[in-house]
Amino acid sequence: MPKNAFYAQSGGVTAVINASAAGVIETALKQKRHIGRIFAGRNGIIGALTEELIDVSAEPIANIRKLKHTPAGAFGSCRHKLKPWDKDPREYQRLIEVFKAHDIGYFFYNGGGDSADTCLKVSQLGEKLGYPITAVHVPKTVDNDLPITDCCPGFGSVAKYVAVSMREAGMDVASMAKTSTKVFVLEVMGRHAGWITAACGLATEKSGDAPHVLLFPEVAFDAEKFLARVDQTVKKFGFCAIGVSEGVQDAEGRFLSESGLKDSFGHAQLGGVAPLIADMVKRELKYKYHWAVADYLQRAARHIASKTDVEQAYALGRAAVELAVKGHNAVMPTIVRKASKPYRWDIGVAPLAKVANVEKKMPRDFITADGFHITAKCRNYLSPLIAGEAYPPYVNGLPDYVVLKNKPVKKKLAEGFVL
Amino acid sequence: MPKNAFYAQSGGVTAVINASAAGVIETALKQKRHIGRIFAGRNGIIGALTEELIDVSAEPIANIRKLKHTPAGAFGSCRHKLKPWDKDPREYQRLIEVFKAHDIGYFFYNGGGDSADTCLKVSQLGEKLGYPITAVHVPKTVDNDLPITDCCPGFGSVAKYVAVSMREAGMDVASMAKTSTKVFVLEVMGRHAGWITAACGLATEKSGDAPHVLLFPEVAFDAEKFLARVDQTVKKFGFCAIGVSEGVQDAEGRFLSESGLKDSFGHAQLGGVAPLIADMVKRELKYKYHWAVADYLQRAARHIASKTDVEQAYALGRAAVELAVKGHNAVMPTIVRKASKPYRWDIGVAPLAKVANVEKKMPRDFITADGFHITAKCRNYLSPLIAGEAYPPYVNGLPDYVVLKNKPVKKKLAEGFVL
Numbered sequence: 048m049p050k051n052a053f054y055a056q057s058g059g060v061t062a063v064i065n066a067s068a069a070g071v072i073e074t075a076l077k078q079k080r081h082i083g084r085i086f087a088g089r090n091g092i093i094g095a096l097t098e099e100l101i102d103v104s105a106e107p108i109a110n111i112r113k114l115k116h117t118p119a120g121a122f123g124s125c126r127h128k129l130k131p132w133d134k135d136p137r138e139y140q141r142l143i144e145v146f147k148a149h150d151i152g153y154f155f156y157n158g159g160g161d162s163a164d165t166c167l168k169v170s171q172l173g174e175k176l177g178y179p180i181t182a183v184h185v186p187k188t189v190d191n192d193l194p195i196t197d198c199c200p201g202f203g204s205v206a207k208y209v210a211v212s213m214r215e216a217g218m219d220v221a222s223m224a225k226t227s228t229k230v231f232v233l234e235v236m237g238r239h240a241g242w243i244t245a246a247c248g249l250a251t252e253k254s255g256d257a258p259h260v261l262l263f264p265e266v267a268f269d270a271e272k273f274l275a276r277v278d279q280t281v282k283k284f285g286f287c288a289i290g291v292s293e294g295v296q297d298a299e300g301r302f303l304s305e306s307g308l309k310d311s312f313g314h315a316q317l318g319g320v321a322p323l324i325a326d327m328v329k330r331e332l333k334y335k336y337h338w339a340v341a342d343y344l345q346r347a348a349r350h351i352a353s354k355t356d357v358e359q360a361y362a363l364g365r366a367a368v369e370l371a372v373k374g375h376n377a378v379m380p381t382i383v384r385k386a387s388k389p390y391r392w393d394i395g396v397a398p399l400a401k402v403a404n405v406e407k408k409m410p411r412d413f414i415t416a417d418g419f420h421i422t423a424k425c426r427n428y429l430s431p432l433i434a435g436e437a438y439p440p441y442v443n444g445l446p447d448y449v450v451l452k453n454k455p456v457k458k459k460l461a462e463g464f465v466l
Numbered sequence: 467m468p469k470n471a472f473y474a475q476s477g478g479v480t481a482v483i484n485a486s487a488a489g490v491i492e493t494a495l496k497q498k499r500h501i502g503r504i505f506a507g508r509n510g511i512i513g514a515l516t517e518e519l520i521d522v523s524a525e526p527i528a529n530i531r532k533l534k535h536t537p538a539g540a541f542g543s544c545r546h547k548l549k550p551w552d553k554d555p556r557e558y559q560r561l562i563e564v565f566k567a568h569d570i571g572y573f574f575y576n577g578g579g580d581s582a583d584t585c586l587k588v589s590q591l592g593e594k595l596g597y598p599i600t601a602v603h604v605p606k607t608v609d610n611d612l613p614i615t616d617c618c619p620g621f622g623s624v625a626k627y628v629a630v631s632m633r634e635a636g637m638d639v640a641s642m643a644k645t646s647t648k649v650f651v652l653e654v655m656g657r658h659a660g661w662i663t664a665a666c667g668l669a670t671e672k673s674g675d676a677p678h679v680l681l682f683p684e685v686a687f688d689a690e691k692f693l694a695r696v697d698q699t700v701k702k703f704g705f706c707a708i709g710v711s712e713g714v715q716d717a718e719g720r721f722l723s724e725s726g727l728k729d730s731f732g733h734a735q736l737g738g739v740a741p742l743i744a745d746m747v748k749r750e751l752k753y754k755y756h757w758a759v760a761d762y763l764q765r766a767a768r769h770i771a772s773k774t775d776v777e778q779a780y781a782l783g784r785a786a787v788e789l790a791v792k793g794h795n796a797v798m799p800t801i802v803r804k805a806s807k808p809y810r811w812d813i814g815v816a817p818l819a820k821v822a823n824v825e826k827k828m829p830r831d832f833i834t835a836d837g838f839h840i841t842a843k844c845r846n847y848l849s850p851l852i853a854g855e856a857y858p859p860y861v862n863g864l865p866d867y868v869v870l871k872n873k874p875v876k877k878k879l880a881e882g883f884v885l
Contacts, residue, residue, distance in 0.1 A: 060641045062634075090644040118634050120641030127645055207863055214864060215481075215537050215766035222479045222539030225509040226546055231762060249864065321759075322738055339761035340740075343650060347634035351769055353863065433863035444626055444772065444852035445633060445668065 049081055050152025052368075053095060054103070055088030056120040056187075057127075057158030057165065061201030062208075062349040063360035064157055064187050065114040065121050070364020071155050071185065072103055072111050081372040082153060086456055091125035092156070092165055096138060096464050098145050100456035113449035115361060116439035118349035121451050127466070128161055129168045132175060141464050142169065143178040148459040153181050153371050157364075159188035159199070163379065164403040170377035183367040184379035184399055187360070189346045191242040194405045195397040196381035200363055201346065203356030203432035206246030208348040209235050209290070210433060212341065214250035217257020217288040220337070224286035230277060230328050231288045232338040233258075234321035236345060238294035238302075241265050241409050243345070247290030248421035249429055257288030258420075262324070264294035265409055266418035268303055274331050276419055281334060291320050350446055354435025359392070366394045390431030468500055469571025471787075472514060473522070474507030475539040475606075476546075476577030476584065480620030481627075481768040482779035483576055483606050484533040484540050489783020490574050490604065491522055491530050500791040501572060505875055510544035511575070511584055515557060515883050517564050519875035532868035534780060535858035537768035540870050546885070547580055548587045551594060560883050561588065562597040567878040572600050572790050576783075578607035578618070582798065583822040589796035602786040603798040603818055606779070608765045610661040613824045614816040615800035617851055619782055620765065622775030625665030626852035627767040628654050628709070631760065633669035636676020636707040639756070643705035649696060649747050650707045651757040652677075653740035655764060657713035657721075660684050660828050662764070666709030667840035668848055676707030677839075681743070683713035684828055685837035687722055693750050695838055700753060710739050769865055773854025778811070785813045809850030 054071050056064055068087075075082045085103040088094025094101070101122055103111075114121055129138050145151070156166035163184045170182035186193050191202035213233055220231040237243040241263035248261055259280040262268060280287040295303050304320050321338040328336055359382055366380035377399045385391040413425035421429075439446040473490050475483055487506075494501045504522040507513025513520070520541055522530075533540055548557050564570070575585035582603050589601035605612050610621035632652055639650040656662040660682035667680055678699040681687060699706040714722050723739050740757040748755055778801055785799035796818045804810040832844035840848075858865040 056641070060638055093644065117637075119637035123644055124641045125645045126642075210864055211769050212763050212767070214867065215768060216762040218536075218538035218867065219479055219762045219766040222475070222543045223545075225512065225542055226544045233763075252864075319738070319741055319759075322741075337761050338738075338759070339763050340738075340757070340759045341763065342756050342758035343635040343638045344631045344652075344758050344760065344763075347638040348631070349634060350630050430862060435863065436857070436860055438855070438857070441855055443849060444854065445629055445671075448633065448637065 049079065049083040051084045051086060051150045052082045052153035052155065053086050053088060053151045054155040055091045055094060055157065056122055056124045057091040057156060057162035058124060059189065059346065060120040060124050061187055061189050061346050062118040062204040062352045063200050063357050065117045065119070066357050066360035067157050067185050067187060067200060067364035068121060069111055069114040070361040071368055074365040074368040078368060078372050083150070086149060086151065087122040090123035091127060092129065093125045093127055093466065095145055096141055096466065098458045098460055098464070100149060102454045102456045105454040106451055110449050110451055115357065116349065116437070117448040118347045122453065129165050139172065139176060143172060143176060144460060146178060146180065149456070152179070155183055155185055155367050155371070157185040157187050159190065160193060160402070160404055160406060163399055167377060167399040167403045170399060181371045181374065181376045183371045183375065184402065185364055185367045186379055186381070189243065190237055190240055192240045192406045194402060194407045197384040197392065198382050198432055200356060200360035202242060203353035204348065205236070205243055205345050206249070206429060207353040207433035208345045208351050209243055209247045209341065210249040211351055213247045213258050213288065213290060216339065217250060220257070220286045220288055227335055228337045229281050229286050229334040230325065230336040232321045232325045232336065233290050234293055234319060234338070234340045235290060237264065237292050239264060239406060241292050244290050244292040245409060245413060245421045245425055246429055246433070249426065249433065251420070255284045258290045259284065259287045260289045260419045261421065262289065262291040262295045263414060263418070264292045264296055266414060267298040268295050270327065274328070277328055278332050289324065291324055293320055295320055349439055352437050353433045354437040355432055357437040362394060370396060387427050387431060390434065468498065468502040470503045470505060470569045471501045471572035471574065472505050472507060472570045473574040474510045474513060474576065475541055475543045476510040476575060476581035477543060478608065478765065479539040479543050480606055480608050480765050481537040481623040481771045482619050482776050484536045484538070485776050485779035486576050486604050486606060486619060486783035487540060488530055488533040489780040490787055493784040493787040497787060497791050502569070505568060505570065506541040508872070509542035510546060511548065512544045512546055512885065514564055515560055515885065517877045517879055519568060521873045521875045524873040525870055529868050529870055534776065535768065536867040537766045541872065548584050558591065558595060562591060562595060563879060565597060565599065568875070571598070574602055574604055574786050574790070576604040576606050578609065579612060579821070579823055579825060582818055586796060586818040586822045589818060600790045600793065600795045602790045602794065603821065604783055604786045605798055605800070608662065609656055609659055611659045611825045613821060613826045616803040616811065617801050619775060619779035621661060622772035622851035623767065624655070624662055624764050625668070625848060626772040627764045627770050628662055628666045628760065629668040629852060630770055632666045632677050632707065632709055635758065636669065639676070639705045639707055646754055647756045648700050648705050648753040649744065649755040651710060651740045651744045651755065652708070653710050653712055653738060653757070653759045656683065656711050658683060658825060660711050663709050663711040664828060664832060664840045664844055665848055665852070668845065668852060670839070674703045677709045678703065678706045679708045679838045680840065681708065681710040681714045682833060682837070683711045683715055685833060686717040687714050689746065693747070696747055697751050708743065710743055712739055714739055768858055768867070771856050772852045773856040774851055776856040781813060789815060806846050806850060809853065
C-alpha cells in the first residue's frame with residue numbers, strides 16, 4: 048500500500064530551493080506504487096506540528112513545473128529546531144499524531160545543517176517511538192557549509208550573483224575613480240564561512256580586476272594591514288574594490304559589527320560591516336567611497352541563477368525520492384565531483400548523522416597567503432558551480448515567478464498545537 | 467574636408483552608456499565625408515583639457531561592438547563642470563588649443579544635466595571665441611531627470627533591476643515571515659527625484675505583492691504614518707517590503723540621513739537610509755528586519771538591462787552623430803513617446819539651452835494619494851521602459867564584458883594643463 052509523502056522547506060530560502068521542490072514533487076508523482084498523496088508543510092516543520100498541510104496534488108502541474116524557475120520558498124519556510132527527545136517529547140508525539148492522521152510514511156526535509164538535525168530526529172520516530180517513517184534530507188544552503196556533499200544547492204547561484212555584481216560594480220568604480228569614488232565595498236552573506244566572499248573573487252581574471260581585496264571570516268581582520276593594501280591598490284590601479292563577509296572578525300574572534308571598533312562608528316543595530324569598513328577607509332586614507340549590502344537580493348536572485356545550481360537542486364530533490372522509495376532512511380543525497388575540467392558530477396548519499404550540525408569551513412589553502420584573495424585551487428573548485436545561465440521567463444519586463452495556490456488539506460485532528 | 471570627432475562620458479556611469487558610445491562610434495565611422503578620426507576623452511572633458519585622447523580608430527571593431535553589452539564607462543568618466551566664461555576663460559582657451567591641435571570639429575558629450583551644461587558651453591566656442599565646433603549632447607542618467615526627453619538612457623535598466631530585485635527579495639521575506647524576518651527595506655538611488663523608487667513599485671501586480679510601501683523624496687517622511695502603514699501591512703499580509711529613496715526627506719526638507727533623526731541612531735558617515743528606517747521599525751514595532759543597499763550594483767547591472775533601454779541608448783548615440791553632420795549645434799537628441807500600449811517611440815531633438823541644469827521631477831499624480839505607492843498612470847509610463855531582456859554573452863559563468871585597449875593619441879601640445 049502506498050503511503051503519503053510530506054515535503055517542507057526550512058531555514059533561509061534560496062534562488063533554487065523551489066527547483067528541489069519540483070524535483071521531489073515531480074518524481075514523487077511518478078512513484079504511484081510507493082507514494083500516494085503529496086503534502087507540503089506550511090512553513091516547514093511547523094506545518095506538520097500545527098497540521099497546516101498543503102495539498103500539492105491539487106496544484107496544477109504547470110505551477111509545479113514553474114517552481115524550477117521561481118526563487119524563495121513556495122510553501123513558506125521556518126527557523127524552528129525540534130528539542131531533544133528527553134527534553135520535550137511533546138513535539139514528537141504530535142508529529143506522530145499528524146503523520147498517522149494523514150497516513151504519512153515519507154518525510155522530505157529541504158534545508159541546511161540545522162534542518163538536517165530536524166530530519167534526523169524525524170527519521171528516528173520509528174526506532175524510538177514505533178512510528179515507521181522514511182526521512183530523507185534534501186540539502187540546501189547558500190552558505191555551502193554542509194559536510195560530505197561537494198557543494199550545496201543555493202550556493203552556486205549566490206556565487207554567480209556576487210561574482211557578476213562585483214565585476215559590474217568594479218567596472219563602475221574604475222570609470223569614476225579619476226575624480227570621484229575610489230573605493231567600493233560590497234558586503235555579502237556567510238557569517239561563519241567565507242564561501243560567498245570567495246565567490247566574489249571569481250570576478251578577478253587578471254591583475255587589476257575587481258575585487259582587489261577580500262575579507263574572509265576565516266582571516267582575522269587586521270586594520271593596519273588592510274588599510275595598507277587598500278592604499279597600495281588605489282595607488283597602483285586607481286581604485287580598489289573590496290568584498291567583505293558579514294562575518295568578518297577581529298583577532299579575538301569578535302564580529303567586527305559587534306566589536307569595540309563598532310562603538311566608535313555608530314549604533315550597533317544599524318549593522319552592516321560594509322559601511323563600517325568604508326568609513327574606516329575614508330577616515331584613515333581620505334578616499335571617497337561607496338558601499339553596497341546585497342542582503343536578500345543575493346540569495347533571491349533567480350534572474351541570474353547558475354544553471355549548474357538549478358540542475359543540481361532539481362537532481363537532489365529527485366534523488367531524495369528515489370532513495371526513499373528504495374527504503375533508505377536518515378540519509379541525504381549529495382553532489383559528488385568527478386572532475387573539475389571539464390566539470391562532471393554525480394549523485395551520492397550520506398548518512399544524516401554525519402551531516403546534522405556539522406559545518407564545513409573553507410580550507411586554508413583556498414585563501415592566498417596574504418589572506419586577501421582566493422587561490423587557483425579555490426577558483427578551480429568554485430568556477431564550475433557558477434557555470435551556465437538558466438533565465439526565468441519574463442512577462443512585461445518582469446520575471447514570471449509562480450505563486451502557488453497552496454490549497455490547505457482539511458484538518459483531521461480535534462486539537463491544535465501551541466508551538 | 468572632414469573634421470575629427472571627440473566623444474566623452476561624464477557623470478555617474480550606467481549599464482548602457484557604452485551602448486550610446488557604440489552608437490556614436492559606429493555611426494561616425496560611416497560618415498567619412500564629414501568625420502575623419504574619432505577620439506575619446508579619457509575621463510570625460512578632463513581628457514580634452516589634459517590632451518589625454520584615446521584613439522578610437524585603433525580599437526578593433528569587434529571591441530566597439532561589445533560596448534553594446536558592457537556596463538560602466540569604457541573611456542572613464544568624470545565629475546567636472548566648466549567654470550563660467552567670465553570667471554575663468556583658461557579652460558576654454560585650452561579646449562580650443564587641444565581641438566585645434568587635433569583638428570576636432572565635432573564634440574559629443576554623453577551625460578546628464580550637469581554635463582549638458584558643459585556641452586552647451588563647448589557649443590558656444592564658435593560664437594564666443596571664434597573656434598567653430600558642432601557640439602551635440604547624448605543624454606544619459608539613471609535619475610531620469612532630464613527635461614524634454616520622455617526618458618533617459620540608463621534609467622530603464624536601473625528600473626528593471628530594482629523591480630526584479632524587489633520582486634525576488636519580497637518573495638524571500640514572504641517565505642521567512644512566519645518565524646523570522648517580517649520587514650525588508652531596499653534602498654535605491656535618486657537623491658532628488660523618485661523615479662527609481664517608483665520603479666520598485668512595478669513589482670506590485672496585485673494586492674499583497676511587494677513592495678507594500680515606497681518612500682519618495684517627493685513626499686515628506688512622516689514617521690508615525692509610515693510606522694502605522696508598516697504595522698498594518700504586516701498584520702494583513704504577514705510581511706512588509708519597503709523601497710526607500712536615498713533622498714527621502716523630512717517635513718523640513720532635510721535628508722533623513724542628515725536630519726536630527728539620524729543623531730539618535732548613529733554616526734552620519736555610516737550613511738544609508740535603509741538601516742535607519744529598518745532600525746526605526748525594530749524599535750517601534752519590534753519586527754525582525756533585513757535591509758539592503760543596492761548602490762552601484764543597480765546602475766552597473768548590465769546582466770539584467772532593459773532591452774528597450776539598450777536600444778534607446780544606442781539610437782540616441784547614432785542620432786547625435788546624424789544631427790551633428792547635418793550641422794545641428796547645441797542640441798540633444800531625445801526620446802519621444804508615440805504610444806504606451808503598445809509602446810512606440812521615436813527620436814526627437816531638443817535645444818541644449820533648455821536641457822542644461824533643468825531637473826525633471828516626478829509628477830505628483832504618479833504617486834498615490836497616501837504617498838506610499840505609484841498610480842496606474844505612473845505604471846503606464848514606467849512599464850515599457852523595462853520591457854525586454856538584452857543579456858550579455860557569458861564565458862565561464864561570467865559576463866564577457868570588454869575592456870578596451872584605449873590606445874593614447876600622441877600629444878601635440880608642448881604644455882600640460884593643471885586642472
